[in-house]
Amino acid sequence: MNSALDDRLPRYQRLRDDLAARINRNEWRPGDLIPSEAELGAHYGVAIGTVRKAIDQLVSDGVLERQQGRGTFVRRARFNSSLFRFFRFQSESGERRVPQSRILRRKAMPATTAVASALRIGAGEPVISLSRLRLIDDVPLLAEEIWLQRSRFEALLALETTEFGDLLYPLYEDRCGQVVVSADEILTVEIATEMQSRLLRLEANAPLIVIERLAFDLERRPIEWRRSRGPADRFRYHAEIR
Amino acid sequence: MNSALDDRLPRYQRLRDDLAARINRNEWRPGDLIPSEAELGAHYGVAIGTVRKAIDQLVSDGVLERQQGRGTFVRRARFNSSLFRFFRFQSESGERRVPQSRILRRKAMPATTAVASALRIGAGEPVISLSRLRLIDDVPLLAEEIWLQRSRFEALLALETTEFGDLLYPLYEDRCGQVVVSADEILTVEIATEMQSRLLRLEANAPLIVIERLAFDLERRPIEWRRSRGPADRFRYHAEIR
DNA sequence: AAGTGGTCTAGACCACAGC
DNA sequence: CTGTGGTCTAGACCACTTC
Numbered sequence: 001m002n003s004a005l006d007d008r009l010p011r012y013q014r015l016r017d018d019l020a021a022r023i024n025r026n027e028w029r030p031g032d033l034i035p036s037e038a039e040l041g042a043h044y045g046v047a048i049g050t051v052r053k054a055i056d057q058l059v060s061d062g063v064l065e066r067q068q069g070r071g072t073f074v075r076r077a078r079f080n081s082s083l084f085r086f087f088r089f090q091s092e093s094g095e096r097r098v099p100q101s102r103i104l105r106r107k108a109m110p111a112t113t114a115v116a117s118a119l120r121i122g123a124g125e126p127v128i129s130l131s132r133l134r135l136i137d138d139v140p141l142l143a144e145e146i147w148l149q150r151s152r153f154e155a156l157l158a159l160e161t162t163e164f165g166d167l168l169y170p171l172y173e174d175r176c177g178q179v180v181v182s183a184d185e186i187l188t189v190e191i192a193t194e195m196q197s198r199l200l201r202l203e204a205n206a207p208l209i210v211i212e213r214l215a216f217d218l219e220r221r222p223i224e225w226r227r228s229r230g231p232a233d234r235f236r237y238h239a240e241i242r
Numbered sequence: 243m244n245s246a247l248d249d250r251l252p253r254y255q256r257l258r259d260d261l262a263a264r265i266n267r268n269e270w271r272p273g274d275l276i277p278s279e280a281e282l283g284a285h286y287g288v289a290i291g292t293v294r295k296a297i298d299q300l301v302s303d304g305v306l307e308r309q310q311g312r313g314t315f316v317r318r319a320r321f322n323s324s325l326f327r328f329f330r331f332q333s334e335s336g337e338r339r340v341p342q343s344r345i346l347r348r349k350a351m352p353a354t355t356a357v358a359s360a361l362r363i364g365a366g367e368p369v370i371s372l373s374r375l376r377l378i379d380d381v382p383l384l385a386e387e388i389w390l391q392r393s394r395f396e397a398l399l400a401l402e403t404t405e406f407g408d409l410l411y412p413l414y415e416d417r418c419g420q421v422v423v424s425a426d427e428i429l430t431v432e433i434a435t436e437m438q439s440r441l442l443r444l445e446a447n448a449p450l451i452v453i454e455r456l457a458f459d460l461e462r463r464p465i466e467w468r469r470s471r472g473p474a475d476r477f478r479y480h481a482e483i484r
Numbered sequence: 485a486a487g488t489g490g491t492c493t494a495g496a497c498c499a500c501a502g503c
Numbered sequence: 504c505t506g507t508g509g510t511c512t513a514g515a516c517c518a519c520t521t522c
Binding site for chain 2: 060061062181182183184185186187188189190207209232233235236237238239240241242
C-alpha cells in the first residue's frame with residue numbers, strides 16, 4: 001500500500017511518495033513552505049542530491065514549486081492550467097472568462113456501479129452528486145454532473161450551495177483539503193435530449209460535446225468524476241500532446 | 243539562434259540543445275545508439291552528472307530512450323503515442339485499428355498566409371500540400387489537409403503517393419529525417435459542406451469534428467500543419483491533462 | 485551576512501546486457 | 504568479465520531573497 005516503505009524502490013522514489021502523502025494529508029497546505037532541502041536530507045538521512053531528485057519529480061508533477069533563495073512551496077490550484085481549459089468555450093466576443101456557476105442539485109447517495117467503477121470505490125459506497133450549470137452573460141454554456149467520494153468531501157454537505165462560488169477546485173482545496181493535480185478526459189459528441197436542450201436553451205436534436213473527466217489527486221487516486229455537456233457549435237478545445 | 247553557444251545558460255541546457263540539434267540534423271537517426279554518458283562527458287568536457295541531466299531532459303521530451311546495460315538510443319516514432327490518438331475513431335466493432343490511407347492529391351505550391359503563419363515561414367515560401375482520406379473497412383473516417391515545408395520534405399515529391407503507406411510520421415522519419423515529437427491540437431465542431439459530406443459519405447449538414455494539429459520537431463519548430471475532419475458521431479478523443 | 489535553491493563536480497557502488 | 508545506465512553520496516561554488 002505505502003510505497004514509501006518498499007525498500008526495493010530507490011530512495012528518491014520513496015521520499016517522493018512520502019512527501020506526496022504528507023501533502024495529501026494536509027501536513028502542508030497549498031501555499032505553505034516546506035522544509036529546506038538540507039533539513040529534509042537530515043531528517044530522512046539521505047544526501048541532499050537525493051532530496052533534490054524527489055522534489056524535482058514533485059515539481060514536474062505540478063505539486064511543488066521552487067523559488068530560488070526563498071524555498072520550496074506547495075503549489076496552489078492553477079487557474080490558468082489546462083485543467084480549466086474547457087472554460088474556453090468562447091464568449092460572444094471571443095475572449096476567455098470564468099463562467100458563473102449555478103448549483104442545481106446536491107445530493108448524498110450511494111454510488112451507482114458506473115460511478116463506483118470510475119472513482120474506484122465499492123458499489124453503493126456513499127458519494128456526493130452535484131448538478132451544475134455554467135453560464136456566461138447568463139447564457140447556459142455547460143451542464144455538468146459531478147460525483148465525489150463522500151468521505152473526502154463531507155464538508156460540502158454542510159455548506160450552502162450558493163456559497164460554492166464559480167470554481168470548484170479552489171473550494172475542494174479550501175474546504176476539503178483535496179487537491180486536483182491531473183485528469184483524464186474523454187470527448188465525444190452526442191445529440192441533445194429534450195431535457196438537455198431545454199436546460200441549455202438549444203433547439204431539439206442539437207449536437208452536444210460531452211466531456212468526461214476523471215480528476216486525480218497527487219497520489220493518482222481518482223477523487224472526482226464529472227460529465228459536462230455543452231453546445232457543439234461553441235466548442236473549442238486545446239490540447240498539447242507529447 | 244544557437245542556444246548551445248549562449249554561455250549564460252547552464253551547461254546541461256546547452257548540452258541538451260546541442261544533442262537535440264545533432265539528432266535533428268541526422269547525425270544519429272531513430273534507433274541509433276548514441277555515445278555513452280562517459281564518452282559524451284569526455285567529449286564536451288563536463289562531468290557525467292551534467293551529461294545525465296541533459297539526457298534526462300531529452301528522455302522526458304521523448305527524444306531519447308535509455309536501456310540499462312545497453313546504452314541510450316534515439317527513439318523511433320511511437321505508434322502508440324498520443325500523437326496517434328485520433329486514430330481512435332472507433333471502428334464498427336469498437337477496437338482500435340490503424341486506418342488505411344489514400345492520398346487524394348499532392349501539390350507543391352507557395353504558402354498561403356494562413357499556412358505560412360502556422361508553419362512560421364514567410365508567405366509564398368514553397369510548401370507541399372497533401373490531401374488524404376483515411377478509412378477503416380473502406381468506410382471514410384477522416385478527410386485531411388496537410389501542409390509541409392517543402393525544403394524539409396522535398397523527398398516526398400519524388401515518391402509515388404501510392405507508396406506512402408498508412409502512416410505519415412514513419413515516412414517523414416525514413417524519407418526526410420524529420421521527427422515529430424510533440425504537437426498542439428485545437429478541436430472544434432462544424433457542419434459538413436456538400437463536398438465534405440460527399441467525401442465522407444455523410445448526409446448533408448452532418449456535424450463534423452475538426453482537429454487542427456501543428457506538429458513540432460524536437461527543437462520545437464513547426465514542421466507540419468494539418469486539418470482533419472471526421473463524422474462527429476464516431477468521434478472519441480482521449481486527453482491526459484496536467 | 486545568512487539561508488535558500490541552482491549548477492557542477494568526482495567518485496562509489498549497484499543492476500543489467502552481452503560477449 | 505566488461506561496459507552501460509541507475510542510484511547515491513559529499514562537497515564546492517553561484518544566484519537570489521531576506522534581514
